[in-house]
Amino acid sequence: MMLEPGTLLGDRYEIIQKIGAGGMSIVYKAKCNRLQRFVAIKVLREEFAKDDEFVAKFRKEALSAASLSHPNIVGIYDVGSDHDLHYIVMELVEGRTLKEVIAEEGPFNSKVVLDYGVQMVSALRHAHRKKIIHRDIKPQNILITHDxxxxxxxFGIAKAVDSSTVVATGNAIGSVHYFSPEQAKGKYVNETSDLYSCGIVLFELATKKLPFEADSHISIALKHINEEMPHPSIYNPNIMPNLEKLILKATRxxxxxxxxxxxxxLKDMKGILLDPHYVIKEEEFDDHTILMSAEDTNYIRNNSYQSDKMNPIGETHIPRFETTMPPLQEEEPEEVSTFYKVLASIGGVLATLLLITILSVVLMFWLPSMGKGKEAIVPSFIGKTIDQAKSLAKxxxxxxxxxxxxxxxxATGTVAKQLPESGESVPTKTTIQLTLSSGKNGLITETPSQTQTTKVPYIEGETSVKAEQLLEAADLIPDISHEYDETVEKGKVISQNPKYGATVATGSAVQMVISRGPKVVLATVPDLKGATVQEAELKLRNVKLQLGSKKEEYNDTVEKGKIINQSVAVGSEVEEGSSIDVVVSKGKAEEETTPPTDGQNPSSPDGTQVPDNTPMVTKNFSISAPLDGGNKTSYHVFAKLVLEDGTTKVAYDAVVEKDNFPISIPLKGRGRxxxxxxxxxxxxYQDEINFNEVQ
Structure with missing residues (x-):
């Protein structure tokens, strides 16, 4: 269901227009009437809103994502529901999606690719530290501002779709080009899964192509699992070799x-930006192709069937696996001599014996391996922390x-010894015994992150984005807070702690306070109706507001020179210094009606003469609220009366609460x-009024 402009969500957010749509939600531009700012609102689609379990996950993950505060992450302001509508209120970003930027301007040189990459991975680092995995990194989910x-x-929304729906939803289908192999198989997902998707995005930035393309989504998923990642230099020979290595490492x-x-x-990306000859540390791994088990294949097949039923956004359906054999053509029987029949029989027996012999040899080697189950090559756990070892084992x-x-x-607490050793082939589910290091000679040793130090850069006066980049280049962690400030421009750093030049351990946090700009002071809008312009100016000045434009209209009920209506409702809160527009009465329209100059009575549009001595008649007319008003609580009602002699009058102009309908308004005139x-x-609405009829 599309929300119409003017719809109010949560008695606070007024829908302005639709600005986007996805498989799970529709995005609208809206205005927060409480804080007087524009926002983006993502409203869950109806088919998902009916699933209570999904809605509960949606809210939980959205609230979790609301804890993120980073210059490269779209901020989440609010999470709410209004009747059957579930929505997330977010920062409104003016710009384009990265997908649009790539289509219009790609491919990019290596420096631009790395610059975008640093910002993208910085956002993920912040989220991963909060234990939030995105799971749907793709250019369509990345916005680029005009700067x-x-x-x-x-963030968090993709996680609301659990592993059982990773391939089944239309949104996930749209993301299959960026899926990690484990996501395509519905397996365990962690930080490395997000980084794999980042590698695909970097590949696309550098080449304007996707590494894997096929006629169906299922074929693309299988390529992520089975095929070797193509080298970006095939499509862009000018890519920096170490950037290519970085992409290939991220997408193993x-x-x-x-x-x-x-x-x-991040360390490798920044290293390449600072030094084109920076060497990426690579461990010795075979860039192996993973053979899929029957379980994995069935998972993808089953979910491809689901996608045929659940494709909410009309994307290409995943074709089912079908095997069709052409019908065998029957040949006409031929007469065969007895000799040839006997010869054929002997040949058949010999062929059968040969086949049995071959099968026996094959089974002799194959059956023992079948009994062992699936095998795995043991990786190296040496030097890994316990958490890293757990992730690697999984x-x-x-x-x-x-x-x-x-x-x-x-280093103390990392793996010093393992059994079985790396490179050995063992059955899956085998337990690897790990011995941890207690340091040299049994003494506690410091980890490299504790012994390495760095200088704190100067970030005061920089934008939050620039300050973040400076800190990350120094291997420091930004600790961001916000304050109002009368002198420092909004979005720039007011202060930092530790100060510039201090020597601290790498990985330390640096507190930086970002300016919100001057504190917004709100004023309550007074009632200006019935006041003169001079009185209205005084009222507004008393609450630090000002009079805006003045429009004049005829009005039968409001005295000439006094205010009929105002642009902002009485009691609303607006920022100090705001302007309030008003409509001023010109008095009754008859007072300025010019009599006919040809001595004739005025006539109606159909030529009927209206006698000038016909008395004016007052009739009451009832106005009811619109039937399809939705959630609106009030309406600005404007009624204009056009008489057959050409006279035009404003019959009514005011805001009416929904509960006060129907309203009765007096209409004065003659004829029709x-x-x-x-x-x-x-x-x-258009209604004919006949003043000749007695009420």
Missing amino acids: SVLKVTD KVQGERYQNADEM SYNLKIEIVGEEPSNE GLLYTSFDGEEV
Whole structure:
């Protein structure tokens, strides 16, 4: 269901227009009447709103995402519901999606790719530290402002779709080009899954192409799982070699072989930006193709069937797997001699014996491996933290057990020894025994992050985005807060702690206070109706508001020179210094009616003469509220009477509460006339008024 302009959500957010749509939701531009600012509102589609379990997840994840505060993440202001409508109120970003930017301006040089990449991964680092996985990173979910600031959106919303619906929803279908292999198979998803999708986005930025294309979404998913990632240099020979290595590392098939966290990927991206000859540290891995199990294939097949039934946005359906064989053509029987029949029989027996022999040899080697189940190559756990080891083991379908500690050169608390060793082939679900390091000679050793130091850069007066980039370049973590400030421009850094030049450990937090600009002081709009212009100016000046434009209209009930209506309702709160427009009465229209100059009586449009001595008659007319008013609580009612002698009068102009309808208005005239009535300037009704009839 589309929301019409003017619809009010939560008695606060007024819908202005639709600005976008996706598989799960529709996005509108709206105005927050309480804070007098424009926002974006994402409203859940009806088919999802009827699922209570989905709505509960939607709200939970949206509230979780609301905890994120980062210059490269679209802010979430509010989460609410209004009857059967569930919505998220977000920061309104003026700009384009990254998908549109790529289509119009791509491919980009390596520096631009890295600049966008740093902003994108910085946003993910902030989210991952809050234990939030995006799970739907794609250019359509990334906005670019007019100042080239990248903002990731839809945090938490993708997570509301659990693993069982990863391929089944239309939204997920649209994302299959950016899915990690584990997402395509519905398996365990972690930070590395987001970083895989980032690698695909970087690939597209650098080449204006997607690494895997096919006629169906299921084929694309299978390519992510089975096929080797193409090198970006095939499509863009000018790409920096180390950027290509970075993309290929981020998009490895196995989770444990990718960047393990956003910090690792950021470090390499910044290193390349600072030094084109920066060397990316690579572990020795085979860039293996993963063979899918029957379970994985069935998962994708089953969900492809689901997508045929549940494609809410009309995207291409995933074709089902079908095997069709052409009908065998029957041949005409031929007469065969007995000799040939015997010969054929002997040949058949020999062929059968040969086949049995071959099968026996094959089964002799194959059956033992069948009994073992699926196998996995043990990765290296040495130097990994416990969390990293758990993640690595899960990606290989293995288990780990901590069996003790011993002195080693590895950092304290990381893995010093493992059994079985890396490179061995073991059945899946095998438990790998890990021994942790207790430091050199059993003494506690410091990790590199504790021993390395860095200088705090100067960030005061910089924009929040620039300050964030400076801190990240120094391997420091921004700790952001906001304050109103009369002198520092909105969005710039007021102060920092520690101060510029201080020596701190890498990974330390630097507090930076961002200006909200001058504090917004609100004023309550007074009642100006019935006041003169001079009186209205005084009233407004007393509450630090000012008089705006003055429009004049005829009015039968309001004295000439006095105010009929005002642009902002009485009691509303607006920012100090705002202007309030007014409508001023010109008095009764008859007072300025020019009599006919040809000595004839005025006539109606159909030529009927209206005697000038006909007395004026007053009739009451009833106006009812529109039937399709939705959630509106009041209407601006404007009624204009046009008499057959050409006289035009404003019969009514005021805001009416919905509960006060119907209203009765007095109409004064003679002969016949037409009454035009509008509600909030939109619906216009036309009624014929006959003053000749006795009421």
